[in-house]
Amino acid sequence: MKWQILWPKYVSKGENDDSIVALLTIQKHTVLLTGDASEKVEDNILKDTPNLNFSILKVGHHGSRTSTSEALLQKASPSIALVSCGKNNRYRHPSIETIGKAEMAYTLIFSARIKMAKFVLILEKNRSKFLRNSRKSIRN
Secondary structure (H helix, E strand, O other): OEEEEEEOOOOOOOOHHHOOEEEEEEOOEEEEEOOOOOHHHHHHHHHHOOOOOOOEEEOHHHHOOOOOOHHHHHHHOOOEEEEOOOOOOOOOOOOHHHHHHHHHOOOEEEEHHHHOOOEEEEEOOOOEEEEEOOHHHOOO
16 A cells, blocks of 8 residues: 655645645555545646546545546546535535536546445455445435
């Protein structure tokens, strides 16, 4: 397992754009974890890391419209996007715009709010897979 911290570059003020953005590599799988960083941070990371490549994206800021830029999706073309947000959250995350951007990049999207299910990502030596609980097993 290898961790690479891509952001922040400076001392944190505790704002969303100070979120840790990290690249996690486990065997053949690379995951970009974006915290609550905005498209502005993503643009800076793309400039600083021109060879950025990952196959799995943890969508930024719970899928808000201010994160997960088209440039980021086009650069890496992740095959899987994970959205961490609660069902019926007051911000209505993930946004339709963010989901649309991921779909345009031919990225498979998993979200508890959209699919109404819980997911577990299993990374194995030569493949990755998801386990999905049935809707009946979800406790609201």
